[in-house]
Amino acid sequence: MRTRIAPLAVACAxxxxxxxxxxxxxxxxxxxxxxxxxxxxxxxxxxxxKLYFDPRLSKSGFISCNSCHNLSMGGTDNIATSIGDKWQRxxxxxxxxxxxxxxxxxxxxxxxxxxxxxxxxxxxxxxxMAFSHTLxxxxxxxxxxxxxxxxxxxxxxxxxIEQVTAAIAEFEKTLVTPNSRFDQWLLGKKDAMTAxxxxxxxxxxxxxxxxxxxxxxxxxxxxxxxGIVQPYKATSxxxxxxxxxxxxxxxxxxxxxxxxxxELTYPYFHDGAVxxxxxxxxxxxxxxxxxTFTKEENARIVAFLKTxxxxxxxxxxxVLPPSGDTTPRPNPFK
Amino acid sequence: MRTRIAPLAVACAxxxxxxxxxxxxxxxxxxxxxxxxxxxxxxxxxxxxKLYFDPRLSKSGFISCNSCHNLSMGGTDNIATSIGDKWQRxxxxxxxxxxxxxxxxxxxxxxxxxxxxxxxxxxxxxxxMAFSHTLxxxxxxxxxxxxxxxxxxxxxxxxxIEQVTAAIAEFEKTLVTPNSRFDQWLLGKKDAMTAxxxxxxxxxxxxxxxxxxxxxxxxxxxxxxxGIVQPYKATSxxxxxxxxxxxxxxxxxxxxxxxxxxELTYPYFHDGAVxxxxxxxxxxxxxxxxxTFTKEENARIVAFLKTxxxxxxxxxxxVLPPSGDTTPRPNPFK
Numbered sequence: 001m002r003t004r005i006a007p008l009a010v011a012c013a014x015x016x017x018x019x020x021x022x023x024x025x026x027x028x029x030x031x032x033x034x035x036x037x038x039x040x041x042x043x044x045x046x047x048x049x050k051l052y053f054d055p056r057l058s059k060s061g062f063i064s065c066n067s068c069h070n071l072s073m074g075g076t077d078n079i080a081t082s083i084g085d086k087w088q089r090x091x092x093x094x095x096x097x098x099x100x101x102x103x104x105x106x107x108x109x110x111x112x113x114x115x116x117x118x119x120x121x122x123x124x125x126x127x128x129m130a131f132s133h134t135l136x137x138x139x140x141x142x143x144x145x146x147x148x149x150x151x152x153x154x155x156x157x158x159x160x161i162e163q164v165t166a167a168i169a170e171f172e173k174t175l176v177t178p179n180s181r182f183d184q185w186l187l188g189k190k191d192a193m194t195a196x197x198x199x200x201x202x203x204x205x206x207x208x209x210x211x212x213x214x215x216x217x218x219x220x221x222x223x224x225x226x227g228i229v230q231p232y233k234a235t236s237x238x239x240x241x242x243x244x245x246x247x248x249x250x251x252x253x254x255x256x257x258x259x260x261x262x263e264l265t266y267p268y269f270h271d272g273a274v275x276x277x278x279x280x281x282x283x284x285x286x287x288x289x290x291x292t293f294t295k296e297e298n299a300r301i302v303a304f305l306k307t308x309x310x311x312x313x314x315x316x317x318x319v320l321p322p323s324g325d326t327t328p329r330p331n332p333f334k
Numbered sequence: 335m336r337t338r339i340a341p342l343a344v345a346c347a348x349x350x351x352x353x354x355x356x357x358x359x360x361x362x363x364x365x366x367x368x369x370x371x372x373x374x375x376x377x378x379x380x381x382x383x384k385l386y387f388d389p390r391l392s393k394s395g396f397i398s399c400n401s402c403h404n405l406s407m408g409g410t411d412n413i414a415t416s417i418g419d420k421w422q423r424x425x426x427x428x429x430x431x432x433x434x435x436x437x438x439x440x441x442x443x444x445x446x447x448x449x450x451x452x453x454x455x456x457x458x459x460x461x462x463m464a465f466s467h468t469l470x471x472x473x474x475x476x477x478x479x480x481x482x483x484x485x486x487x488x489x490x491x492x493x494x495i496e497q498v499t500a501a502i503a504e505f506e507k508t509l510v511t512p513n514s515r516f517d518q519w520l521l522g523k524k525d526a527m528t529a530x531x532x533x534x535x536x537x538x539x540x541x542x543x544x545x546x547x548x549x550x551x552x553x554x555x556x557x558x559x560x561g562i563v564q565p566y567k568a569t570s571x572x573x574x575x576x577x578x579x580x581x582x583x584x585x586x587x588x589x590x591x592x593x594x595x596x597e598l599t600y601p602y603f604h605d606g607a608v609x610x611x612x613x614x615x616x617x618x619x620x621x622x623x624x625x626t627f628t629k630e631e632n633a634r635i636v637a638f639l640k641t642x643x644x645x646x647x648x649x650x651x652x653v654l655p656p657s658g659d660t661t662p663r664p665n666p667f668k
Contacts, residue, residue, distance in 0.1 A: 053406050062401075062417050072387050072654045079666060083396050087421035089667050264656045267663065276659040312653045319646045320406045322598045325610040329601065332413060333423050 048171030061330025074264025177310030200304030395664025408598025511644030534638030
């Protein structure tokens with residue numbers, strides 16, 4: 001028996017060493033690869049996907065989660081500030097939903113602790129979907145196929161807003177983007193990045209960008225003041241974290257945005273005032289680090305940032321259950 | 335050799351007879367099954383799918399073809415009249431894009447001969463996407479991945495609007511909905527419809543509905559006056575076919591809408607004034623046929639109509655190529 005165990009033990013030891021080696025290599029980097037979610041409730045995901053795409057959760061019947069967090073477009077709307085009910089101008093740039101499960105909190109000011117707490121916000125926000133939780137639940141309860149699906153997933157007699165937000169949040173948990181060229185490089189594929197891109201990553205680290213943009217999401221895990229060295233002249237009235245904490249010291253402090261898929265999530269900053277990556281890198285260098293990057297440095301950092309684009313969520317467009325004869329009809333012009 | 339051919343000949347004759355039998359059975363019905371498109375250019379389809387979902391074809395960067403012809407919702411927006419740029423109220427109900435390749439012409443008044451001619455309309459309509467063909471082409475030409483894909487498909491040096499509309503139309507050709515329970519019944523599965531549904535179909539034929547709602551699309555192949563026996567009090571100013579022909583006799587004549595997937599394409603009629611199928615069947619009976627259906631008759635016809643819901647288009651949500659640094663940015667609030 002000992003002779004039969006020996007090769008296995010050797011193999012295990014090798015695997016262990018290999019694994020330890022990889023962990024060491026990764027932990028020496030301030031950015032870690034995106035890992036797909038490891039515990040997902042598929043029934044919740046499928047229900048949440050439908051809700052995410054259902055404009056009947058808005059007063060107008062026209063705006064869904066996907067309108068402003070468009071999964072064809074990096075989980076954003078690529079507009080400086082979003083369009084709400086009756087074409088209202090939103091106060092802030094719609095952050096990407098991609099990898100948002102990795103955020104320390106949700107919204108730019110972190111006023112929601114997690115995705116579940118976030119999901120109910122826009123539905124009832126008069127400037128966004130302009131509905132109410134009560135009306136949304138009435139709509140869902142009037143649609144037999146939704147009633148059955150909620151019952152299948154939650155096994156409760158009535159649909160409540162907790163179920164709605166739990167389903168949307170579970171779907172959003174799946175919206176991660178692994179397998180970027182940067183992650184492939186982190187995981188050992190050394191030719192996954194060009195020399196310029198690697199030089200850009202070194203600059204990103206040595207210049208101090210990585211002080212805030214770190215972790216698997218390359219951001220999203222802390223709040224920082226916008227305009228540390230030089231003030232930022234925002235086009236938006238948003239005051240940031242102080243709106244949540246009530247503390248003056250948190251004024252103009254925002255959640256550091258993830259840089260995952262940043263190539264797709266333009267325009268940039270909480271007011272969406274900057275259109276391109278070269279401009280964004282320039283502004284960040286000067287305002288946050290007191291550093292003016294040369295044209296070459298800027299180009300290298302931008303080249304690195306573009307290696308952070310991962311596999312986009314890939315799924316069938318959901319087909320929504322039709323309204324019933326008693327489902328209240330939206331009137332977007334009232 | 336003769337003995338070896340004989341069984342084949344018998345088999346062929348049997349197949350031929352079977353086929354003739356099926357054709358006879360079908361041709362005796364005024365409605366034929368939906369057949370998936372038989373010649374499709376897949377490169378065009380994939381490009382057209384992206385364009386169909388791309389809100390950058392609108393001035394605001396917010397409205398795509400899919401906004402009003404939502405493929406999660408029966409190819410419509412389920413709103414009486416659509417929402418256009420700056421929340422303008424559209425003049426007419428958005429017809430479903432599903433099976434629209436079977437229509438005799440496009441738009442309610444048939445002003446576009448085919449899908450290709452239709453596709454350019456909303457992009458440049460100031461009340462819908464409010465863009466221009468020139469601006470749309472400039473946007474596309476500024477996005478390297480689009481330039482490559484157009485070149486791959488069309489092999490031409492420049493993108494033009496003919497290419498854009500050809501691609502969208504080719505994608506739309508794929509948006510057919512075969513395999514409804516009614517089609518299964520037509521094709522020989524006699525238990526695909528309940529007795530009530532079959533009775534509804536008989537009523538649909540004997541009452542005269544089928545005079546206009548016939549062919550594979552159960553409509554879409556002729557123009558008819560809305561309000562033949564009794565006038566229809568429309569909530570919309572649309573005058574119908576006369577806007578195209580200039581003839582007084584065509585006033586208030588509209589393309590007969592397809593009844594395929596009619597369960598999903600509420601609200602009904604060119605002004606979207608009627609919310610439910612029972613109401614629509616009642617109005618049609620009285621105004622077009624001078625007939626008041628009993629509650630039971632109405633319910634049976636509605637039950638038949640719900641068997642016309644086919645397999646909805648099933649495809650991966652497309653991922654759009656990101657804008658380049660020189661791509662003009664939309665400003666929806668200007």
